[in-house]
Amino acid sequence: MGISMSEGDRQANVEAVLWHATWPENVASIQANGFRDGDVGWVWFGPRGDPSWALSGEVILEVVFDLAEEDLKPYRSVTNVEIQGDPCRIYPQTTYRIPADFVNAHRKGIREISPT
Secondary structure, X not given: OOOOOOHHHHHOOOOOEXXXXXXXXXXXXXXXXXXXXXXXXXEEEEOOOOHHHOOOOOEEEEEEEOOOHHHHHHHEEEEEEEEOOEXXXXXXXXXXXXXXXXXXXXXXXXXXXXXX
């Protein structure tokens, strides 16, 4: 669902992990200075570290938070997504829309995981 936790994290300090797609020229700035709100007033995080939902040429960043999944619940959005070319196959997709100040205050780490 977009959140992944290691076994050790479940016991004490739970860490939520989300993924963000951006252009390669933005990666260094995000890693050094943090995220900035987009035109809509928040940062969008995708459902998983799968490059299929990113635009061609975008880089996927894995962002580790010092929060539990429950702490991100107010920012969660679930929408129905149609599998391209098959209107009979619709599945729920969870995304997160989180203000940049909140992301930057609670991020423990950011790492580039794959170009698309």
